[in-house]
Amino acid sequence: MIKIRLYLGVLLFLICLSSTAQQKQIDSLLGRELLQKIKVFKKETNLSRAAHFFVEKKWDSTLVHAMKQLSMANNNKLVVDYCHFFRAYSFYQKKLMNASEKEFSQVSKSFGYYYLVKIYLGNIALGKEKYKEAISYYQNIENTEKEKNYIYNKSGLKHNIGISYLHLEKFDDAEKYLLQSIDLQKLNSDPMMLSGSYGDLGTLYYVQFKDAMAIPYFVKAYELSKKTSDFDLKRKTALNMAVVEKNRNKFDKALAYREESDRWKDSLNDQNKIWEVAKLEKQFAVKQKQKEVRVLQAENKIKVAERNGFLYSALFLLLLLGAGIYLYREKIKTNKIILAQKENLDELNATKDKLFSVVSHDLRSSVNAMKRSNAKLIKKVATKDLEEIDQLLHQNSGIANSTYNLLDNLLNWAILQTGQSFFEITSLRLFFMVEQVAYNYIPLMEEKNMLFENNIAKKDLVLFDQESLKLILRNLLDNAIKFSNDSGTIKVYTRTDDSDFCTLVVEDNGLGMTAETRSNLVKSSSLLSKKENENIIGTGLGMQLCKSLVAKNNAIFDVESEIGIGTKIIIKIARDKENV
Structure with missing residues (x-):
């Protein structure tokens, strides 16, 4: 019995995540307000396009243009917040919750629509069964909503808080919020959401074994589902009634509800099949048109090629002739330049060869002169001929200076030639x-x-x-x-x-x-x-x-x-x- 009761709760919780007419109205109001505020960023074309695609619910295009805007340098902080918000919302609609959560986390807390960021982060946490975290996000909005004019589905917020408390088995808190949600949904005349909320409230009582309180709400959920066009909602409420009647040992009614659930399931499958067939037919028609267009384009290309063939051939021959003449002249010009460079290079090489020969000879002469002078100096030191020693030292100094200047010039000349100075x-x-x-x-x-x-x-x-x-x-x-x-x-x-x-x-x-x-x-x-x-x-x-x-x-x-x-x-x- 307990397993069946918990199954009912999970089943109806999924119904409450469906989009409603009220939510569509809120999305439309939010879209108009966003477009009005985006007008101040006239120069940011990618942001403007992302906003328009966001309102049109073209999520892929929204993602692309928001990313292009983010890739631009010197973005305004508010522009960056809008881009992350658009991308996060688009990922959310595409059921990519991890990517959505990552983008929402990059929106700054000063962003004007940060309350919506908290709501969707709460929804993501709820989907991941992080109920305490979801309640924290939701109640933060609930506590500040009186201070500001927030655009969001208040009944949906209270409903989700109630669902979170229900999963945490805090039944009193869950009952309070689910009843508040139902009161708001009655004002908005939303049969789809109201049916789901009745089912959830029934589940709340049912898991506490308060069958007398639970069953009327299951019946209300079932009756309201008949006023909607949602086959899946009809199937689930009928299935819930089948489980309830079975637990009451009313097997005839349970079987009838089960058969009704199966009929709605078949209708849903048929509807899905019709949509799938229509989609396939549309894709086939598009492919056929594209094929016809490609055939026409190919025929046009052939005609254009035939018409312009002779003209292109004539132009090609003229270009070939002109290129030949140009290359011939360039070859002659290049040969002259190479010949002049060769002559200049030969002259420079001859100069360098002469330079190295003379430098080598002078270095050898200087070193040899120094050796002879030092040999004499050693002899004079032995005889203590001070006058001769002084003369030889001055001579050595002159040779050393000349050699140093020669080497210094050689070094500077090499640096100049190699461009290192x-x-x-x-x-x-x-x-x-x-x-x-x-x-x-x-x-x-x-x-x-x-x-x-x-x-x-x-x-x-x-x-x-x-x-x-x-x-x-x-x-x-x-x-x-x-x-x-x-x-x-x-x-x-x-x-x-x-x-x-x-x-x-x-x-x-x-x-x-x-x-x-x-x-x-x-x-x-x-x-x-x-x-x-x-x-x-x-x-x-x-x-x-x-x-x-x-x-x-x-x-x-x-x-x-x-x-x-x-x-x-x-x-x-x-x-x-x-x-x-």
Whole structure:
């Protein structure tokens, strides 16, 4: 007997989850209100579309457009809440309760329709048989509904609270809420929901063995079901009556109710079959129309292809001819470029081969000279010839400095060739740059008793990379000292013959050079020959490095020189006019 009574309760509980006319009216009112509030987000087209599909109950389209809106950057918090609400409600209608619960949980508590979120979370909890959790959600709404104008099915809320208490076997609380639900349903004249509520109230009394109170409600549920068009409701109420009569040992009535339940079941099956057949016929008709459309489209494509075939063929031949001519010209042009690049590469490779040969020879000469000088130094130390030791030490120092400068230039040249150096053209005050570099060469100039003059105006500003300028000045001063006689003079000054450029001149009154040497020096890939003066170590790498850095800084390199008179290295650098 107990098992049969519990079966009745579960059976009628499912009836109460069905949608009703009252719920449809509430959904319609909610939809209109939502569309009105969404109007403030005119620019959010995906949100607007999601809202319209939501009202039209097109759940898949609602899900798609709400997700598109969520994927956009810089969404308003309220827009995000609407999107999660639409998606959660759509999943709920599609019976995907886990997905619905996840989306509802992402709606913020400040959302204007958060009370609906609580109701649907309560429904989901009820479906998962988490009755205490469901009651917590429902009663939260019940306690605050007087404060605000909520749009929801109040009778359905009280009914679900009563059902939850019924499953928890808190019968007094269940009776209170089910009776309140019935009172509200009577006002709304909803026979379908009222029939289900009568059945649930009957179940409440029936499981407590209060048959006298339960049976009238089962009868009311049965009678009201006749006024509805829901075959499933008719079947279930008749089946309940069959169980009740059987428990009362009225087997004739029980059999009659059972036969009626089976008839409604057959009618429901027939109705489902009719709907299924209608659905299949509709799908078949759609497929037939689609097939006809595809056939027509194929025929049209064939006609278009035939009509335009000759035109496309002619255009293809013209394009083929044009492409052939273009490719032929490009091939000739490319061959010329490759030939020029090859010649330039051969020249650069020859220069590099010469450079490595000269550098290797000079390094070997420097190291060999150092070895011989050190051997002499060891002998002189043994004899304590201080004057000779001093001379040899100065000689070693000169060899070490020359070798260091050679290696430094080689390293900087390699860095420049591989593009690894940091490079930034900035505004520089030329006078102080010269002073800074020249300071390191004062000992060398004093050793040769030379005079140095920095006649650059302190106001001269130029645009140049700082490290590049330092490296250039070091090489130019080193060369000027190296190729000058004792008691010579080195002057650094600027010319003011151009308003766009500052012309820097490093002048010495040293050995000078021939016209041929001067011409070769100006060439971008040329190395100076050291054969003109056998007593001076040098590969020309420093000057080659200077020329490369000058070109990289958009400056101009030039040389003025005469044998026995001296040399002027000239660099035209862009002025910084903005900061003058």
